[in-house]
Amino acid sequence: MRAVLYILTTLSVIGLAFWAYRENYATQQALSDTDDLRAEIRIAHSRLAVLRAEWAYLNRPDRLRDLAELNFERLGLLPLLPDQFGQIDQVTFPPLPDLPLFEITDGVDVSTMEAPE
Structure with a gap:
């Protein structure tokens, strides 16, 4: 009986070690993916800052006035x-358009209902 208990305990420890090993690598992969996404977000923010600067540069009032006069x-x-x-x-x-109002009732007779107090 003790031998069976020892074998089951050993198999449980091996199973838990395998599960912990897999979870560790899954966690490391999730952290790596998160770092990659954060890097992409930083790149997107820098691109957005450049685009906003270009938009502000192209929308200068004196430039638009000159273009309007030119064309x-x-x-x-x-x-x-x-x-x-x-x-x-x-x-x-x-x-505003006059839209017909519809009351949604689930088989309740609205005429007998009382107003809430």
Whole structure:
């Protein structure tokens, strides 16, 4: 009986060691993948910073004004003037459409229901 117990204990320790070995390598792989993703995120952030700088450089008001003057015949763009801006209450919004309302009931008679207090 002791021999069987020793064999089962030894097999359990070997099984747990194998499981711990596999988990260790899975954890190391997950950490490596995380480091790779963080490196990709850093590269993407640096690319985004460069793109934002380029966008700011290309959208300089003096450059856009010169381009608008250069291409006035084709585009017909005029510079913005302060009197072209208005207040939000001066904007006329379209009326909201009248949509039919539907009540979802699961077999409950709505006419007999009381209002919550």
